[in-house]
Amino acid sequence: MNFIEELKWRGLVKDVTDYDGLIEALKQPQTVYCGFDPTADSLHVGHLQQIILLRRYQNAGHRPIALCGGFTGMIGDPRLTSERKLLSHEDVLHNADCIKNQLAKFLKFDGENAAVMENNNNWLGDMSLLDYLREYGKLFNIAYMLQKDTIKKRLDSGLSYTEFSYTILQAMDFLKLYQKYGCRIEIGGSDQWGNLTSGMELIRKVEGDDAKAWGITSPLITKSDGTKFGKSEGKNIWLDPERTNAYEFYQFWLNIPDDDIIDYLKRLSLHTPEEINTLEESMRAAPEKREAQKVLADELTEMVHGREGLEKAKKITETFFHGDIMSLTPDEMKDGLADAEKTAVSDGITLIDALVSANIAKSKGEARRLIQQGSVSANGAKITDIEAVLKKSEAVNEEFTILKKGKKNYYLLTF
Protein backbone atom coordinates (compact mmCIF):
# COMPACT_ATOMS: atom_id res chain seq x y z
CA MET A 1 0.00 0.00 0.00
CA ASN A 2 1.53 3.32 -0.95
CA PHE A 3 0.81 6.48 0.95
CA ILE A 4 -2.19 7.57 -1.10
CA GLU A 5 -3.59 4.05 -1.17
CA GLU A 6 -3.45 4.04 2.59
CA LEU A 7 -5.23 7.38 2.71
CA LYS A 8 -7.89 5.90 0.46
CA TRP A 9 -8.23 2.91 2.71
CA ARG A 10 -8.66 5.28 5.62
CA GLY A 11 -11.47 7.08 3.85
CA LEU A 12 -9.44 10.24 3.56
CA VAL A 13 -9.63 10.72 -0.18
CA LYS A 14 -12.62 12.20 -1.93
CA ASP A 15 -11.30 14.04 -4.95
CA VAL A 16 -7.81 14.39 -6.39
CA THR A 17 -6.96 16.71 -9.25
CA ASP A 18 -4.45 14.39 -10.91
CA TYR A 19 -4.28 11.07 -9.16
CA ASP A 20 -1.40 9.47 -11.07
CA GLY A 21 0.61 12.66 -11.09
CA LEU A 22 0.20 13.02 -7.35
CA ILE A 23 1.32 9.46 -6.66
CA GLU A 24 4.38 10.07 -8.78
CA ALA A 25 5.11 13.36 -7.03
CA LEU A 26 4.81 11.85 -3.58
CA LYS A 27 7.73 9.55 -4.31
CA GLN A 28 9.82 12.64 -3.56
CA PRO A 29 9.48 14.69 -0.38
CA GLN A 30 6.87 17.33 -1.01
CA THR A 31 5.52 20.31 0.84
CA VAL A 32 1.85 20.13 1.75
CA TYR A 33 -0.41 22.76 3.17
CA CYS A 34 -3.76 23.02 4.83
CA GLY A 35 -5.42 26.24 5.90
CA PHE A 36 -7.39 26.90 9.05
CA ASP A 37 -9.45 30.04 9.48
CA PRO A 38 -9.61 31.62 12.93
CA THR A 39 -13.41 31.75 13.14
CA ALA A 40 -13.36 30.86 16.84
CA ASP A 41 -10.74 31.02 19.55
CA SER A 42 -10.34 27.28 19.45
CA LEU A 43 -10.32 24.51 16.92
CA HIS A 44 -12.68 21.62 17.58
CA VAL A 45 -12.67 17.89 16.95
CA GLY A 46 -14.02 18.47 13.46
CA HIS A 47 -10.66 19.97 12.53
CA LEU A 48 -8.73 16.94 13.73
CA GLN A 49 -9.02 15.02 10.49
CA GLN A 50 -7.15 17.65 8.50
CA ILE A 51 -4.62 18.36 11.23
CA ILE A 52 -3.77 14.72 11.66
CA LEU A 53 -3.70 14.33 7.91
CA LEU A 54 -0.94 16.93 7.82
CA ARG A 55 0.84 14.86 10.42
CA ARG A 56 0.47 11.78 8.23
CA TYR A 57 2.23 13.59 5.40
CA GLN A 58 4.96 14.62 7.80
CA ASN A 59 5.40 11.08 9.07
CA ALA A 60 5.69 9.97 5.46
CA GLY A 61 8.61 12.33 4.99
CA HIS A 62 6.87 15.39 3.60
CA ARG A 63 6.94 18.90 4.96
CA PRO A 64 3.62 20.18 6.33
CA ILE A 65 2.59 23.81 6.43
CA ALA A 66 -0.21 24.75 8.77
CA LEU A 67 -1.61 27.97 7.45
CA CYS A 68 -3.51 30.16 9.81
CA GLY A 69 -5.95 32.35 7.94
CA GLY A 70 -5.35 35.57 9.80
CA PHE A 71 -6.42 37.55 6.75
CA THR A 72 -9.03 35.27 5.19
CA GLY A 73 -10.61 34.93 8.62
CA MET A 74 -11.52 38.60 8.35
CA ILE A 75 -13.36 37.91 5.10
CA GLY A 76 -15.16 34.64 5.69
CA ASP A 77 -15.31 31.51 3.56
CA PRO A 78 -18.74 31.42 1.88
CA ARG A 79 -20.95 28.90 3.61
CA LEU A 80 -23.60 27.00 1.72
CA THR A 81 -26.38 28.64 3.67
CA SER A 82 -25.87 32.31 4.23
CA GLU A 83 -23.50 35.19 4.64
CA ARG A 84 -21.24 35.08 7.67
CA LYS A 85 -21.15 37.78 10.25
CA LEU A 86 -17.87 39.62 10.15
CA LEU A 87 -15.64 39.11 13.13
CA SER A 88 -13.97 42.10 14.68
CA HIS A 89 -10.33 42.74 13.98
CA GLU A 90 -9.34 42.05 17.58
CA ASP A 91 -11.28 38.80 17.67
CA VAL A 92 -9.59 37.46 14.59
CA LEU A 93 -6.15 38.38 15.92
CA HIS A 94 -6.93 36.74 19.21
CA ASN A 95 -8.39 33.66 17.55
CA ALA A 96 -5.46 33.36 15.20
CA ASP A 97 -3.10 33.42 18.12
CA CYS A 98 -5.04 30.69 19.90
CA ILE A 99 -5.38 28.29 17.02
CA LYS A 100 -1.74 28.72 16.05
CA ASN A 101 -0.74 27.34 19.41
CA GLN A 102 -3.13 24.46 19.06
CA LEU A 103 -1.94 23.50 15.60
CA ALA A 104 1.61 23.48 16.83
CA LYS A 105 0.86 20.55 19.15
CA PHE A 106 0.27 18.15 16.31
CA LEU A 107 3.32 18.67 14.17
CA LYS A 108 7.06 18.26 14.59
CA PHE A 109 9.08 21.41 14.24
CA ASP A 110 12.50 19.85 14.03
CA GLY A 111 14.32 17.54 11.67
CA GLU A 112 14.61 17.41 7.91
CA ASN A 113 10.97 18.06 7.21
CA ALA A 114 10.19 20.39 10.08
CA ALA A 115 6.68 21.76 9.97
CA VAL A 116 6.07 25.39 9.11
CA MET A 117 3.49 27.69 10.63
CA GLU A 118 2.37 30.46 8.35
CA ASN A 119 -0.23 33.19 8.42
CA ASN A 120 -1.69 34.56 5.23
CA ASN A 121 -1.85 37.98 6.80
CA ASN A 122 1.91 38.03 6.15
CA TRP A 123 1.38 38.50 2.42
CA LEU A 124 -2.22 39.57 2.11
CA GLY A 125 -2.05 42.11 4.90
CA ASP A 126 0.19 44.60 3.14
CA MET A 127 -1.09 44.13 -0.36
CA SER A 128 -2.42 47.23 -2.03
CA LEU A 129 -5.81 47.26 -3.61
CA LEU A 130 -4.21 48.14 -6.90
CA ASP A 131 -1.93 45.12 -6.81
CA TYR A 132 -4.80 42.90 -5.89
CA LEU A 133 -6.93 44.08 -8.79
CA ARG A 134 -4.23 44.34 -11.43
CA GLU A 135 -2.03 41.36 -10.63
CA TYR A 136 -4.51 38.84 -9.36
CA GLY A 137 -8.05 39.95 -10.09
CA LYS A 138 -7.20 40.01 -13.78
CA LEU A 139 -6.43 36.32 -13.66
CA PHE A 140 -9.86 35.29 -12.43
CA ASN A 141 -12.67 35.02 -14.88
CA ILE A 142 -16.05 35.74 -13.34
CA ALA A 143 -17.78 33.10 -15.45
CA TYR A 144 -15.31 30.53 -14.15
CA MET A 145 -15.83 31.57 -10.56
CA LEU A 146 -19.59 31.45 -10.90
CA GLN A 147 -19.28 27.78 -11.75
CA LYS A 148 -17.83 27.02 -8.33
CA ASP A 149 -20.31 25.06 -6.31
CA THR A 150 -20.00 27.16 -3.19
CA ILE A 151 -20.65 30.33 -5.16
CA LYS A 152 -23.32 28.95 -7.47
CA LYS A 153 -25.36 27.72 -4.55
CA ARG A 154 -25.29 31.13 -2.94
CA LEU A 155 -26.44 33.14 -5.92
CA ASP A 156 -30.09 32.81 -4.95
CA SER A 157 -29.76 33.36 -1.24
CA GLY A 158 -27.33 36.21 -1.67
CA LEU A 159 -23.57 36.51 -1.63
CA SER A 160 -21.64 39.65 -0.89
CA TYR A 161 -18.71 40.78 -2.98
CA THR A 162 -16.60 40.32 0.13
CA GLU A 163 -17.23 36.63 0.46
CA PHE A 164 -17.14 36.23 -3.28
CA SER A 165 -13.51 37.32 -3.13
CA TYR A 166 -12.59 34.63 -0.66
CA THR A 167 -11.73 32.09 -3.32
CA ILE A 168 -9.28 34.50 -4.90
CA LEU A 169 -7.56 35.10 -1.59
CA GLN A 170 -7.18 31.43 -0.84
CA ALA A 171 -5.86 30.84 -4.34
CA MET A 172 -3.26 33.49 -3.65
CA ASP A 173 -2.24 31.61 -0.52
CA PHE A 174 -1.48 28.51 -2.52
CA LEU A 175 0.50 30.53 -5.04
CA LYS A 176 2.44 32.29 -2.31
CA LEU A 177 3.32 29.04 -0.56
CA TYR A 178 4.29 27.55 -3.90
CA GLN A 179 6.67 30.42 -4.49
CA LYS A 180 8.01 30.67 -0.96
CA TYR A 181 8.26 27.00 0.01
CA GLY A 182 7.80 25.09 -3.22
CA CYS A 183 4.51 23.86 -1.78
CA ARG A 184 2.70 21.90 -4.47
CA ILE A 185 -0.04 20.12 -2.60
CA GLU A 186 -3.02 21.58 -0.82
CA ILE A 187 -5.32 19.42 1.24
CA GLY A 188 -8.73 20.22 2.66
CA GLY A 189 -12.22 19.01 3.40
CA SER A 190 -14.46 18.19 0.48
CA ASP A 191 -16.12 21.60 0.80
CA GLN A 192 -12.79 23.17 -0.10
CA TRP A 193 -12.60 21.68 -3.58
CA GLY A 194 -13.48 24.92 -5.34
CA ASN A 195 -10.86 26.83 -3.42
CA LEU A 196 -8.18 24.23 -4.08
CA THR A 197 -8.75 24.18 -7.81
CA SER A 198 -8.70 27.97 -7.95
CA GLY A 199 -5.29 27.90 -6.33
CA MET A 200 -3.92 25.40 -8.80
CA GLU A 201 -5.37 27.39 -11.66
CA LEU A 202 -3.66 30.51 -10.39
CA ILE A 203 -0.32 28.78 -10.01
CA ARG A 204 -0.56 27.57 -13.58
CA LYS A 205 -1.38 31.03 -14.87
CA VAL A 206 1.38 32.77 -12.97
CA GLU A 207 4.09 30.14 -13.07
CA GLY A 208 3.37 28.61 -16.45
CA ASP A 209 1.97 25.31 -17.62
CA ASP A 210 4.93 23.36 -16.33
CA ALA A 211 4.17 24.33 -12.77
CA LYS A 212 2.65 21.29 -11.15
CA ALA A 213 0.37 21.50 -8.16
CA TRP A 214 -2.23 19.17 -6.74
CA GLY A 215 -5.32 19.41 -4.65
CA ILE A 216 -6.73 16.54 -2.67
CA THR A 217 -9.84 16.61 -0.52
CA SER A 218 -11.18 14.25 2.08
CA PRO A 219 -14.81 13.53 2.92
CA LEU A 220 -16.20 15.24 5.98
CA ILE A 221 -16.63 13.03 9.02
CA THR A 222 -20.18 11.85 9.46
CA LYS A 223 -22.10 10.03 12.14
CA SER A 224 -24.12 6.93 11.45
CA ASP A 225 -27.19 8.42 13.09
CA GLY A 226 -27.08 11.43 10.80
CA THR A 227 -26.44 14.05 13.47
CA LYS A 228 -23.56 16.48 13.30
CA PHE A 229 -20.16 15.16 14.29
CA GLY A 230 -18.27 16.88 17.08
CA LYS A 231 -20.87 17.64 19.64
CA SER A 232 -21.72 16.00 22.92
CA GLU A 233 -25.01 16.89 24.51
CA GLY A 234 -25.15 19.96 22.32
CA LYS A 235 -21.74 21.15 23.43
CA ASN A 236 -18.89 21.44 20.97
CA ILE A 237 -15.84 19.38 21.79
CA TRP A 238 -12.96 21.83 21.53
CA LEU A 239 -9.25 21.25 21.33
CA ASP A 240 -8.65 24.01 23.86
CA PRO A 241 -8.18 22.44 27.32
CA GLU A 242 -9.78 25.52 28.85
CA ARG A 243 -12.96 24.92 26.90
CA THR A 244 -13.17 21.14 26.93
CA ASN A 245 -11.26 19.44 29.68
CA ALA A 246 -9.35 16.20 29.30
CA TYR A 247 -12.06 14.13 30.97
CA GLU A 248 -14.84 15.39 28.71
CA PHE A 249 -12.61 15.00 25.69
CA TYR A 250 -11.74 11.43 26.63
CA GLN A 251 -15.37 10.61 27.29
CA PHE A 252 -16.40 11.95 23.89
CA TRP A 253 -14.26 9.37 22.12
CA LEU A 254 -15.02 6.57 24.55
CA ASN A 255 -18.71 7.01 23.78
CA ILE A 256 -18.41 6.78 19.99
CA PRO A 257 -20.96 4.21 18.77
CA ASP A 258 -19.64 0.88 17.51
CA ASP A 259 -20.93 1.68 14.05
CA ASP A 260 -18.63 4.68 13.76
CA ILE A 261 -15.55 3.82 15.72
CA ILE A 262 -13.65 1.93 13.03
CA ASP A 263 -14.27 4.70 10.52
CA TYR A 264 -12.96 7.23 13.04
CA LEU A 265 -9.93 5.13 13.88
CA LYS A 266 -9.04 4.96 10.22
CA ARG A 267 -9.41 8.68 9.79
CA LEU A 268 -7.95 9.96 13.02
CA SER A 269 -5.57 7.40 14.44
CA LEU A 270 -1.93 7.08 13.54
CA HIS A 271 -2.12 3.37 14.25
CA THR A 272 -1.30 1.19 11.28
CA PRO A 273 -3.96 -0.43 9.11
CA GLU A 274 -2.96 -3.82 10.57
CA GLU A 275 -3.52 -2.59 14.11
CA ILE A 276 -6.84 -1.08 13.14
CA ASN A 277 -7.94 -4.30 11.49
CA THR A 278 -7.11 -6.15 14.67
CA LEU A 279 -9.17 -3.66 16.64
CA GLU A 280 -12.06 -4.15 14.26
CA GLU A 281 -11.97 -7.88 14.92
CA SER A 282 -11.88 -7.24 18.63
CA MET A 283 -14.82 -4.86 18.29
CA ARG A 284 -16.86 -7.51 16.53
CA ALA A 285 -15.89 -10.28 18.93
CA ALA A 286 -16.33 -8.35 22.15
CA PRO A 287 -17.95 -4.96 21.55
CA GLU A 288 -18.59 -4.52 25.26
CA LYS A 289 -14.88 -4.17 25.89
CA ARG A 290 -14.79 -1.08 23.68
CA GLU A 291 -11.15 -1.64 22.92
CA ALA A 292 -11.36 0.32 19.70
CA GLN A 293 -12.93 3.27 21.48
CA LYS A 294 -10.31 3.14 24.22
CA VAL A 295 -7.42 3.11 21.77
CA LEU A 296 -8.74 6.15 19.93
CA ALA A 297 -9.64 7.98 23.15
CA ASP A 298 -6.17 7.31 24.57
CA GLU A 299 -4.35 8.38 21.46
CA LEU A 300 -6.27 11.59 20.82
CA THR A 301 -6.50 12.64 24.45
CA GLU A 302 -2.77 12.28 24.82
CA MET A 303 -2.19 14.23 21.64
CA VAL A 304 -4.42 17.11 22.73
CA HIS A 305 -4.09 17.10 26.51
CA GLY A 306 -0.73 15.47 27.00
CA ARG A 307 0.27 12.45 29.06
CA GLU A 308 -0.92 14.08 32.29
CA GLY A 309 -4.27 15.01 30.87
CA LEU A 310 -4.82 11.47 29.71
CA GLU A 311 -3.89 10.01 33.10
CA LYS A 312 -6.27 12.38 34.81
CA ALA A 313 -9.09 11.64 32.41
CA LYS A 314 -8.66 7.91 32.91
CA LYS A 315 -8.50 8.19 36.65
CA ILE A 316 -11.68 10.22 36.82
CA THR A 317 -13.36 7.83 34.42
CA GLU A 318 -12.31 4.86 36.49
CA THR A 319 -13.57 6.37 39.72
CA PHE A 320 -16.83 7.78 38.41
CA PHE A 321 -17.94 4.71 36.59
CA HIS A 322 -16.33 1.81 38.33
CA GLY A 323 -15.25 2.97 41.75
CA ASP A 324 -16.65 4.73 44.74
CA ILE A 325 -16.16 8.44 44.75
CA MET A 326 -16.04 8.43 48.52
CA SER A 327 -12.98 6.21 48.39
CA LEU A 328 -10.98 9.13 47.11
CA THR A 329 -9.32 11.61 49.40
CA PRO A 330 -10.92 15.05 49.51
CA ASP A 331 -8.02 16.38 47.48
CA GLU A 332 -8.44 13.75 44.82
CA MET A 333 -12.14 14.47 44.67
CA LYS A 334 -11.50 18.13 44.15
CA ASP A 335 -9.00 17.36 41.47
CA GLY A 336 -11.35 14.97 39.73
CA LEU A 337 -14.17 17.44 39.86
CA ALA A 338 -12.01 20.44 39.08
CA ASP A 339 -13.96 21.01 35.94
CA ALA A 340 -17.41 20.17 37.25
CA GLU A 341 -19.77 23.05 37.74
CA LYS A 342 -19.35 24.61 41.14
CA THR A 343 -21.98 26.46 43.08
CA ALA A 344 -21.74 28.07 46.47
CA VAL A 345 -24.67 27.30 48.78
CA SER A 346 -25.50 28.13 52.35
CA ASP A 347 -25.57 25.70 55.25
CA GLY A 348 -28.92 24.01 55.72
CA ILE A 349 -30.26 24.63 52.21
CA THR A 350 -32.95 22.22 51.06
CA LEU A 351 -31.88 19.76 48.42
CA ILE A 352 -34.58 21.14 46.13
CA ASP A 353 -33.28 24.67 46.37
CA ALA A 354 -29.74 23.45 45.90
CA LEU A 355 -30.69 21.63 42.70
CA VAL A 356 -32.31 24.76 41.34
CA SER A 357 -29.61 27.19 42.35
CA ALA A 358 -26.91 24.94 40.91
CA ASN A 359 -28.85 24.87 37.66
CA ILE A 360 -29.23 21.12 37.85
CA ALA A 361 -33.00 21.50 37.64
CA LYS A 362 -34.83 24.28 35.85
CA SER A 363 -37.58 24.60 38.42
CA LYS A 364 -38.46 23.32 41.83
CA GLY A 365 -41.02 21.08 40.22
CA GLU A 366 -38.35 19.48 38.13
CA ALA A 367 -36.07 19.17 41.16
CA ARG A 368 -38.83 17.44 43.06
CA ARG A 369 -39.40 15.02 40.21
CA LEU A 370 -35.73 14.18 39.94
CA ILE A 371 -35.57 13.35 43.62
CA GLN A 372 -38.71 11.28 43.53
CA GLN A 373 -37.44 9.38 40.51
CA GLY A 374 -34.35 8.47 42.48
CA SER A 375 -31.87 10.13 40.19
CA VAL A 376 -30.15 12.38 42.69
CA SER A 377 -27.40 11.40 45.04
CA ALA A 378 -25.24 13.42 47.37
CA ASN A 379 -21.74 12.26 48.27
CA GLY A 380 -22.44 8.88 46.83
CA ALA A 381 -25.72 8.21 48.67
CA LYS A 382 -29.02 8.26 46.84
CA ILE A 383 -31.58 10.66 48.25
CA THR A 384 -35.30 10.17 47.70
CA ASP A 385 -36.63 12.40 50.46
CA ILE A 386 -37.86 15.60 48.88
CA GLU A 387 -37.53 17.36 52.23
CA ALA A 388 -33.84 16.57 52.49
CA VAL A 389 -31.54 19.30 53.72
CA LEU A 390 -27.84 19.72 52.98
CA LYS A 391 -25.71 20.54 55.99
CA LYS A 392 -22.21 21.80 56.08
CA SER A 393 -21.48 19.35 58.88
CA GLU A 394 -22.24 16.45 56.55
CA ALA A 395 -20.16 17.76 53.69
CA VAL A 396 -16.82 16.30 52.72
CA ASN A 397 -14.22 18.05 54.87
CA GLU A 398 -17.13 20.26 55.96
CA GLU A 399 -16.35 22.00 52.72
CA PHE A 400 -18.16 20.60 49.71
CA THR A 401 -20.83 18.14 48.65
CA ILE A 402 -20.83 16.21 45.43
CA LEU A 403 -24.23 15.99 43.77
CA LYS A 404 -24.91 13.50 41.04
CA LYS A 405 -27.85 13.65 38.68
CA GLY A 406 -28.55 10.59 36.59
CA LYS A 407 -25.65 8.35 35.78
CA LYS A 408 -22.94 10.70 34.78
CA ASN A 409 -23.66 14.29 35.68
CA TYR A 410 -21.60 15.54 38.58
CA TYR A 411 -21.84 18.91 40.30
CA LEU A 412 -19.94 20.40 43.16
CA LEU A 413 -21.58 22.40 45.92
CA THR A 414 -19.37 24.40 48.22
CA PHE A 415 -20.39 25.78 51.57
Next chain:
RNA sequence: GGAGACGUAGCAAAGUGGCUAAAUGCGGCAGACUGUAAAUCUGCUCCCUAUGGGUUCGGUGGUUCGAAACCACCCGUCUCCA
Protein backbone atom coordinates in the same frame (compact mmCIF):
# COMPACT_ATOMS: atom_id res chain seq x y z
C1' G B 1 -53.50 46.09 -5.48
C1' G B 2 -57.32 41.52 -5.48
C1' A B 3 -58.79 36.46 -3.15
C1' G B 4 -57.99 33.16 0.64
C1' A B 5 -55.62 30.36 4.59
C1' C B 6 -53.13 30.11 8.98
C1' G B 7 -50.75 31.60 14.00
C1' U B 8 -51.85 26.03 20.10
C1' A B 9 -46.44 24.05 24.91
C1' G B 10 -38.86 23.14 22.64
C1' C B 11 -40.73 21.35 17.59
C1' A B 12 -44.72 18.99 14.68
C1' A B 13 -49.83 18.52 15.09
C1' A B 14 -55.19 17.62 17.32
C1' G B 15 -58.81 20.45 19.62
C1' U B 16 -64.03 25.01 17.11
C1' G B 17 -68.19 27.36 23.86
C1' G B 18 -67.99 23.99 29.83
C1' C B 19 -65.85 16.84 30.44
C1' U B 20 -58.98 20.92 28.30
C1' A B 21 -53.10 22.50 31.91
C1' A B 22 -54.84 21.26 26.60
C1' A B 23 -55.01 14.33 22.68
C1' U B 24 -50.90 12.31 19.83
C1' G B 25 -45.90 12.10 17.78
C1' C B 26 -40.85 13.83 18.01
C1' G B 27 -37.35 15.90 21.06
C1' G B 28 -35.69 16.35 26.34
C1' C B 29 -35.10 14.36 31.51
C1' A B 30 -35.18 10.13 34.66
C1' G B 31 -35.84 4.66 36.00
C1' A B 32 -35.16 -0.75 34.46
C1' C B 33 -32.10 -3.72 31.26
C1' U B 34 -26.97 -3.12 29.30
C1' G B 35 -21.15 -2.11 27.53
C1' U B 36 -20.94 4.80 30.53
C1' A B 37 -23.72 1.49 23.92
C1' A B 38 -27.81 0.47 20.63
C1' A B 39 -32.65 -1.45 20.79
C1' U B 40 -36.66 -2.06 24.12
C1' C B 41 -39.93 -1.18 28.27
C1' U B 42 -41.71 2.41 32.25
C1' G B 43 -42.46 7.26 34.40
C1' C B 44 -42.02 12.51 33.86
C1' U B 45 -41.90 16.95 30.67
C1' C B 46 -45.92 25.49 32.26
C1' C B 47 -45.06 27.66 37.46
C1' C B 48 -45.84 27.42 42.85
C1' U B 49 -45.56 27.58 49.78
C1' A B 50 -48.92 21.58 45.95
C1' U B 51 -55.08 15.65 47.45
C1' G B 52 -54.71 22.62 46.43
C1' G B 53 -53.53 27.28 43.86
C1' G B 54 -51.67 30.44 39.79
C1' U B 55 -50.68 31.80 34.68
C1' U B 56 -51.22 29.75 29.37
C1' C B 57 -53.21 28.52 23.09
C1' G B 58 -49.86 35.65 18.18
C1' G B 59 -51.61 40.79 20.62
C1' U B 60 -55.50 44.01 22.46
C1' G B 61 -60.43 44.71 23.46
C1' G B 62 -65.44 42.58 23.36
C1' U B 63 -69.80 38.75 23.56
C1' U B 64 -70.91 35.00 27.50
C1' C B 65 -72.42 32.49 33.96
C1' G B 66 -68.11 30.31 31.29
C1' A B 67 -63.57 31.20 25.55
C1' A B 68 -57.73 28.16 22.86
C1' A B 69 -62.56 27.92 20.52
C1' C B 70 -67.49 33.30 18.89
C1' C B 71 -66.89 38.87 17.30
C1' A B 72 -63.75 43.43 16.22
C1' C B 73 -59.26 45.55 15.40
C1' C B 74 -53.99 44.98 15.31
C1' C B 75 -49.38 42.20 14.46
C1' G B 76 -47.02 38.13 11.92
C1' U B 77 -46.67 33.92 8.35
C1' C B 78 -48.12 31.47 3.96
C1' U B 79 -50.74 30.39 -0.76
C1' C B 80 -53.10 31.89 -5.18
C1' C B 81 -54.39 35.93 -8.74
C1' A B 82 -52.63 40.73 -10.79
